[in-house]
Amino acid sequence: MTVEIISWATVGLLLATTVGLLLARDWRWSLGLLALQYLGMFWMVRLHWPIAMAAVKLVTGWMAAAALGITRVGLKSEPDTASEQSWPEGRLFRVLAAILVLVTILPSVPHVALIFPGIGLPEVAGALLLIGMGLLHLGMTVQPLRITIGLLTVLAGFETLYAAVETSILVAALLAVVNLGLALVGSYLLVAAPEEMEGMGENG
Amino acid sequence: MSAPIIWILLPLGLSLLVWLPRRGHITAMLGGLSALALSGAAWLIPVDTALRIGPWSLKIAASVQILGRRILISPADQPMLTMIYGLAALWFFGAHAAGLARRLVPLGMAITALLVGSLAVEPFLYAALLIEMAVLLAIPLLSPPNQKPGRGVVRFLIYQTLGMPFILFSGWLLAGVEASPGDLALAVQSATLLGLGFAFLLAIFPLYTWIPLLTEESSPYAVGFILWILPTITLLFGTGFLDRYSWLRESPQMLSILRSAGLLMITTGGLWAAFQRHLGRMMGYAAITGVGFALLALSLEPEYGLAAFFLLIIPRAIGLAIWALSLSVLTMHGESLRFRTMLGKMQAYPVASTGIILAHLSATGLPLLAGFPAFFVIWEGLARQSIGAAIWLGLGLAGLFTGAVRTLAVLVMSSENTPWEWRETWLQDTLIGLGVIVLFMYGLFPQWLQPLLVNLPAAFEHLGQ
Numbered sequence: 147m148t149v150e151i152i153s154w155a156t157v158g159l160l161l162a163t164t165v166g167l168l169l170a171r172d173w174r175w176s177l178g179l180l181a182l183q184y185l186g187m188f189w190m191v192r193l194h195w196p197i198a199m200a201a202v203k204l205v206t207g208w209m210a211a212a213a214l215g216i217t218r219v220g221l222k223s224e225p226d227t228a229s230e231q232s233w234p235e236g237r238l239f240r241v242l243a244a245i246l247v248l249v250t251i252l253p254s255v256p257h258v259a260l261i262f263p264g265i266g267l268p269e270v271a272g273a274l275l276l277i278g279m280g281l282l283h284l285g286m287t288v289q290p291l292r293i294t295i296g297l298l299t300v301l302a303g304f305e306t307l308y309a310a311v312e313t314s315i316l317v318a319a320l321l322a323v324v325n326l327g328l329a330l331v332g333s334y335l336l337v338a339a340p341e342e343m344e345g346m347g348e349n350g
Numbered sequence: 351m352s353a354p355i356i357w358i359l360l361p362l363g364l365s366l367l368v369w370l371p372r373r374g375h376i377t378a379m380l381g382g383l384s385a386l387a388l389s390g391a392a393w394l395i396p397v398d399t400a401l402r403i404g405p406w407s408l409k410i411a412a413s414v415q416i417l418g419r420r421i422l423i424s425p426a427d428q429p430m431l432t433m434i435y436g437l438a439a440l441w442f443f444g445a446h447a448a449g450l451a452r453r454l455v456p457l458g459m460a461i462t463a464l465l466v467g468s469l470a471v472e473p474f475l476y477a478a479l480l481i482e483m484a485v486l487l488a489i490p491l492l493s494p495p496n497q498k499p500g501r502g503v504v505r506f507l508i509y510q511t512l513g514m515p516f517i518l519f520s521g522w523l524l525a526g527v528e529a530s531p532g533d534l535a536l537a538v539q540s541a542t543l544l545g546l547g548f549a550f551l552l553a554i555f556p557l558y559t560w561i562p563l564l565t566e567e568s569s570p571y572a573v574g575f576i577l578w579i580l581p582t583i584t585l586l587f588g589t590g591f592l593d594r595y596s597w598l599r600e601s602p603q604m605l606s607i608l609r610s611a612g613l614l615m616i617t618t619g620g621l622w623a624a625f626q627r628h629l630g631r632m633m634g635y636a637a638i639t640g641v642g643f644a645l646l647a648l649s650l651e652p653e654y655g656l657a658a659f660f661l662l663i664i665p666r667a668i669g670l671a672i673w674a675l676s677l678s679v680l681t682m683h684g685e686s687l688r689f690r691t692m693l694g695k696m697q698a699y700p701v702a703s704t705g706i707i708l709a710h711l712s713a714t715g716l717p718l719l720a721g722f723p724a725f726f727v728i729w730e731g732l733a734r735q736s737i738g739a740a741i742w743l744g745l746g747l748a749g750l751f752t753g754a755v756r757t758l759a760v761l762v763m764s765s766e767n768t769p770w771e772w773r774e775t776w777l778q779d780t781l782i783g784l785g786v787i788v789l790f791m792y793g794l795f796p797q798w799l800q801p802l803l804v805n806l807p808a809a810f811e812h813l814g815q
Contacts, residue, residue, distance in 0.1 A: 288501055288504055290499060293504055293507070293508065297507070300511075300512070304518075308515070308518060308519070311522050314418070315418060316417040316418060316419040317476060317479070319417060320476065321479065324479060327482075327486040328486060331490075335489070335493065335499045335503075335504075338493055338494070
């Protein structure tokens with residue numbers, strides 16, 4: 147019972163972080179929320195994997211966030227807030243889009259839970275939330291940092307579901323490499339982009 | 351010593367080594383020779399068989415264990431390795447002439463090694479993870495450090511990354527289908543996920559929007575390499591799925607889906623190509639039709655289709671290499687690839703222009719050129735199944751051919767009294783010239799590669815019988 151309560155609380159945390167990622171304009175907030183997101187994911191994966199293996203996901207996610215943060219901190223430009231006021235790119239639009247994703251996801255949770263044996267509703271809800279919000283994030287930007295965060299979010303959702311069915315060490319290792327590689331590619335694209343494009347407020 | 355160490359770990363190590371030389375021509379030569387040596391080794395050295403060299407006996411093991419999983423390169427895979435590394439050598443040798451050796455050769459070598467690893471890993475569905483790693487390595491190749499990443503690179507990264515979860519999930523579901531073959535719902539779910547995964551990885555209509563964007567914003571040679579190696583290995587990986595699961599292989603719906611997807615890619619790719627005004631985008635659409643042809647080949651009867659599928663791989667690679675190199679020659683001289691700036695460029699770049707035209711015509715399956723034998727086989731096989739489908743294929747090829755005629759018209763449309771120049775270097779002329787000769791030789795004498803092609807289907811236990 148306690149585990150279930152914590153799991154549903156984790157779903158709440160994931161909802162807050164994913165919506166926060168959509169709304170955040172400052173890259174520091176975005177990366178902080180991403181790191182928090184991996185904490186939630188760690189709990190979900192922990193329900194199916196030994197703690198040592200689940201910790202790999204947490205450490206990898208934090209390393210990815212750190213790599214992006216270190217790169218971003220070296221760049222000069224300040225966040226662009228000009229587009230915040232304009233609709234439909236503004237916060238209201240994003241909140242409405244997030245609600246739409248939530249409304250789409252919630253009814254499908256019990257159906258998806260039937261496909262994966264031994265998985266609970268909170269894990270499915272959390273995973274689908276990450277996937278849905280990550281895809282929404284990807285659809286709203288062409289900015290390298292946001293794209294990387296969106297892809298990492300989608301992968302986090304997928305890994306939460308996949309952890310329930312696959313416990314191979316090789317897969318865990320390869321997925322960790324993919325996550326870190328994605329963060330490095332994101333860092334590379336950030337550095338490659340000219341300075342004026344680096345503001346987190348760019349909506350694509 | 352084991353085969354995965356020779357053909358996966360060694361090239362990964364070599365990719366670091368070829369990074370060291372500061373001169374492009376040395377990098378290109380080292381990379382090309384290394385890939386050629388790996389190709390030759392795959393052709394000559396038997397795996398899993400004792401080899402006597404004087405007083406010593408040497409046996410190369412077929413597999414190696416990593417973290418509890420097996421990476422296996424069986425003797426049946428060797429012709430495939432010969433082909434992959436041989437074609438990679440072709441790209442590496444041309445990299446210096448395209449002005450891209452220091453980026454393409456090290457990254458290309460690592461990408462090739464990872465993709466070979468994706469074909470060798472067991473359970474084979476883990477290949478999706480190695481393909482994703484290769485995609486990540488492709489990003490610095492497609493987007494140089496001093497250039498703002500364009501929409502094409504970003505879309506490429508997103509679409510290829512989204513493909514991986516679908517493949518992994520479908521692999522897990524397919525294991526369930528194997529255990530209970532009567533469960534139709536499970537079969538439909540797994541096939542749907544598999545289809546979505548491959549649609550992303552192979553950039554099947556309408557998910558190929560990144561290809562024309564990428565050909566416009568990145569180096570043509572880098573894009574050409576990626577458009578050759580990624581679809582080729584993904585198609586081989588997909589053929590592995592068909593080979594492994596009999597219900598998938600024997601399903602008439604699956605063959606119908608493959609045929610429809612292939613036709614859609616050829617028709618849309620060909621028709622879009624007819625209206626392009628950018629030489630790079632034209633190559634991108636031709637690459638899309640190439641993947642369409644490969645899908646069509648797989649949809650034909652196995653004993654016929656698999657041979658056509660393998661017959662297609664080499665001319666597609668050679669054609670793309672010549673096309674990409676020729677376009678790179680133009681961009682290296684600061685030329686934009688738009689039609690309005692390409693008017694009459696035949697007189698300034700005669701060899702590169704000839705390369706572009708002939709590679710394009712080969713991609714349309716024109717007789718005497720390398721693409722013709724495979725296209726003829728596939729078209730004939732398709733016509734046996736459905737005349738309507740064959741007409742759609744013809745429509746796509748007509749579109750692609752129209753694109754070639756328009757390109758030719760633009761390149762030769764110079765004003766009167768324009769003097770002939772020769773702006774290409776001797777290396778560029780030699781490589782493009784050799785490539786053009788190979789295009790004709792392959793078109794006229796496709797049987798010369800029969801010793802290699804005949805053994806390729808053996809890598810697929812069931813389909814290759």
